[in-house]
Amino acid sequence: MATRQRLPDGFVVRLGRRVRVEDGGRTLVGGAPLRMLHLTPAAALRLSDRELVVSDAASSVLADLLLGTGVADPVVERLPASQFGLDDVTAVVPVRDRPRQLERLLGALGAAFAGRVIVVDDASIDAEPVRRVAEAHGARFEPLARNLGPAGARNHGLGLVATPLVVFVDSDAVIEPGAVELMLKHFADPAVAVVAPRIVGLEVDRPTAVERYEGARASLDLGRLPALVRPRSRVSWVSSTCLVGRADALGAGFGEGMRVAEDVDLVWRLDAEGHRVRYEPAAVAGHELRTGLRAWFARKAFYGTGAHPLALRHPEEIAPAVLAPWSAAMLLALLAQRRWSLPVAGVIVTATIVRLARRLPRSSRPVASAARLVADGSAASFVQASALLLRHWWPAAVAAALVSRRVRRALAVAAVVDSLFEWRRTRAKLDPLRFAVLRRLDDVAYGAGVWLSAWRGRSFAALRPSLRSRVRATPTAPSRTSR
Numbered sequence: 001m002a003t004r005q006r007l008p009d010g011f012v013v014r015l016g017r018r019v020r021v022e023d024g025g026r027t028l029v030g031g032a033p034l035r036m037l038h039l040t041p042a043a044a045l046r047l048s049d050r051e052l053v054v055s056d057a058a059s060s061v062l063a064d065l066l067l068g069t070g071v072a073d074p075v076v077e078r079l080p081a082s083q084f085g086l087d088d089v090t091a092v093v094p095v096r097d098r099p100r101q102l103e104r105l106l107g108a109l110g111a112a113f114a115g116r117v118i119v120v121d122d123a124s125i126d127a128e129p130v131r132r133v134a135e136a137h138g139a140r141f142e143p144l145a146r147n148l149g150p151a152g153a154r155n156h157g158l159g160l161v162a163t164p165l166v167v168f169v170d171s172d173a174v175i176e177p178g179a180v181e182l183m184l185k186h187f188a189d190p191a192v193a194v195v196a197p198r199i200v201g202l203e204v205d206r207p208t209a210v211e212r213y214e215g216a217r218a219s220l221d222l223g224r225l226p227a228l229v230r231p232r233s234r235v236s237w238v239s240s241t242c243l244v245g246r247a248d249a250l251g252a253g254f255g256e257g258m259r260v261a262e263d264v265d266l267v268w269r270l271d272a273e274g275h276r277v278r279y280e281p282a283a284v285a286g287h288e289l290r291t292g293l294r295a296w297f298a299r300k301a302f303y304g305t306g307a308h309p310l311a312l313r314h315p316e317e318i319a320p321a322v323l324a325p326w327s328a329a330m331l332l333a334l335l336a337q338r339r340w341s342l343p344v345a346g347v348i349v350t351a352t353i354v355r356l357a358r359r360l361p362r363s364s365r366p367v368a369s370a371a372r373l374v375a376d377g378s379a380a381s382f383v384q385a386s387a388l389l390l391r392h393w394w395p396a397a398v399a400a401a402l403v404s405r406r407v408r409r410a411l412a413v414a415a416v417v418d419s420l421f422e423w424r425r426t427r428a429k430l431d432p433l434r435f436a437v438l439r440r441l442d443d444v445a446y447g448a449g450v451w452l453s454a455w456r457g458r459s460f461a462a463l464r465p466s467l468r469s470r471v472r473a474t475p476t477a478p479s480r481t482s483r
Contacts, residue, residue, distance in 0.1 A: 005190035010080040011054040013063050013072040017225060018234075020372070021050070023364050032070030032233030033322075034376065036369075038362050051075065067189065067276065070228035076282055079185040086112050088164050089180065089244070092157030093139075094150045095171035096122040099129035101288065102171045106137040109175070114138055118157045123147040150240065151254035151262035158253045167244045172288040174202065175242060179283035183244045186278050193249035193275035194267070196229070196238035197283035198222065204289075209430060210296045213438040214289045216428035219303060222279055229267055229277040231317035237264040238277065242285040249275055255313065261306025268314050297445045304449020307462035319466035320384075320392040320450075326352040327381035328467055335385075337406045349374055384465075386414040391443040392463060395451055415440060 015021070019030030025044040028037040039047075043062050046052055052072070054060045066072035091113050095102050102119065109117060117139035121127050123146050134141040144156060154168050165187070167180055175197070183195040199220040204211060220239045227235035240254070240263035249270065254262040267277050290296040311318040323331070326348055333344040356370035363369045389397045389411055400407040419436035428435050454460050 006057065007054045007060040007063050007190075008080050008188055009054055009056075011060075011063060011188060012075040012078045013052050013054075013066055014075050015047070015050040015066070015072050016070070016227075019050075019071055022369060023362070027363060027369070028066075028071050029369075029373065030071050032228050032230055032235075034380075035069060035071075036360070036373070037065075037069060037071055064191070067228065068191070070230070070233060073226040073228070074186060074189065074278070076182060076185055076226070076280060080188050082184045082187045084165055084184050084187050086180065086184075087116075089113070089167050089184070090116040090118060090161045090163045090165070091167050091169060092154055092161065093117065093119045093169055093171055094122055094153035094157070095119055095124070095130055096147070096153075097124045097126060097130070098171045099133045102130060103133045103137075105169065105171055105174055106133065106139060109137075112180075116163065118142060118160055120144065120153040120157045122149070122153040149257075149259045151258050152256070154240070155253035155256070158247065158250060161247050164247060165244060166247050166250070167242070168240055169242045169285070170240070170287070173199075173241050174286045176284045176286065179285060180244060182283040183280055186280060187246070189276065191274075191276045192246075192278055193270050194238075194243055194245040194277045195283075196243050196277070196279050197285045198224075198279075198281035199239050199241050199285055199287050201289040202286040204291075207429075208291050209434050209438065210293055211289050211291055212428060212430040213435060213442075214296070216426035216430070216435075217422060217439070217442070218289070219300065220287060222281070224281050226281060227279045229279050230271045231268055231314070232322050235279045237267050238279055239263055240266070241287050255309075258306075258309060260302055261310050264306065264310055265313055268310075268317055293441075297441060300442055300445035301449035301452070304446040304451075305453040307450040308453035308457035308459060311459065311461040312457070315461055316466075318462050319464060320462070321388055321465040323381055323384065323465055323467055324377060325467050327377055328465075330378065331381055331385050335406070335410055337409065349378065386418050388465065389414050390418060390440070391447050392450055394444060394447045 015028065016030055019028055021028060025047060026039050026041060028039065031037065046059055046062060052059060052063050052066065054063050091109060093102065093105065106117065115138060117137070119130070119134040119139045119141050121130050121141065121143040123144050124130050127143055131141050142156065142160065144153065148156070158166060169175060179197050183197060186192050186195045201211065201215050201218055207215065220241060222235050222238065227233070229235050229238050255265040258265060270277055290299055307318065330345045330348045333341050333348065353367065353370045353374050356373060357366040360366040360369055397407060397411055401411055419439050420432065422439060423432050423435045450462060454462055
């Protein structure tokens with residue numbers, strides 16, 4: 001487990017936008033994954049306008065609790081200066097036959113990384129142009145005799161890093177000015193091992209429909225809100241397109257031999273070891289988008305093939321859906337589409353609210369709190385059920401739809417509602433029809449990759465949902481916070 005040190009004075013955290021405050025500030029509902037956090041009255045008083053400023057050991061303990069549960073995020077623009085500067089960071093760039101993109105990246109890094117860039121050539125077909133670009137920018141050129149894949153190339157570069165921090169950045173990416181400096185602020189928290197920026201598509205003059213879709217719903221773009229990154233949470237992984245990490249915490253680096261999902265594996269291992277991984281959308285890196293439909297579809301399917309390798313390494317975390325038993329029963333009742341479906345679902349929800357209310361003795365309004373929790377759980381369950389039908393299980397769902405009118409109806413409703421909701425939420429610069437078509441192709445490609453990986457591995461572990469409680473009750477904050 002990672003050693004916890006005290007957060008420095010002046011460290012500011014703010015409750016997440018989706019965190020609900022109840023009982024006069026003594027109860028917080030939110031986090032990663034969802035939980036109900038009970039604070040002592042004195043601890044609750046330390047929160048002012050949803051913020052907490054670390055000023056002593058007691059407030060440091062409380063801030064650490066809020067950060068570690070995902071209930072609060074650092075206020076990055078007000079964080080104290082980290083002990084690290086750009087001189088403490090080495091850039092590692094894996095590349096294979098992309099001299100033009102490498103030229104653009106190294107030019108953007110500029111003099112700030114002079115003498116601290118390692119370009120690892122992953123057995124390019126023609127390595128000479130790559131070498132010339134690297135040397136022209138004063139970067140260290142490290143050719144590999146055989147192709148190891150991006151993970152292996154990064155690990156080779158990591159072994160050469162002599163600074164305390166490393167930034168991995170792909171050759172077809174561009175880090176925006178100030179992004180690395182912004183991410184360095186997070187390392188004022190000694191528990192943070194890795195920080196990742198928001199990955200957006202590089203702008204082009206005449207974007208295709210695929211590029212417009214990716215601009216709104218890209219796989220690597222994890223949204224506008226900061227997050228603690230861990231399994232079964234809103235942001236459960238970050239892309240290795242760009243990562244800043246502590247070299248000592250990374251150890252040997254990415255999973256040996258992994259050609260896909262190596263970034264997910266790294267994040268989940270670090271979380272299991274007790275480290276924190278932060279997603280910081282205020283820092284941005286641009287990334288080339290695939291313009292052709294065939295290349296885009298193939299890349300989505302490739303992402304899906306990472307499911308089985310992850311299932312071997314993280315069998316408890318890979319489930320495509322995590323449902324509480326009551327929510328699974330409610331969904332099954334509704335999917336049956338019988339006359340009794342709504343009444344039975346209503347009975348399940350009502351019984352769950354009553355049972356949960358009895359488990360909330362610290363709440364001043366246990367029934368209302370339980371009802372809100374069940375409503376949150378129901379909404380999450382509908383989203384996950386839709387994803388199962390349209391994305392992870394679509395081959396089985398389509399086969400069932402050939403013989404079942406009810407399955408056809410469920411698929412049609414899920415597809416229309418999901419497409420319209422995502423089109424409106426993302427504000428895509430694309431008409432609803434083309435967005436809906438690409439949205440479904442996105443799901444088909446990824447799901448096909450998942451099934452392909454399951455077939456190759458002779459295991460359906462990556463396709464099995466998990467039944468477990470979605471809400472955790474966290475005990476009252478440590479007593480020393482009330483001093």
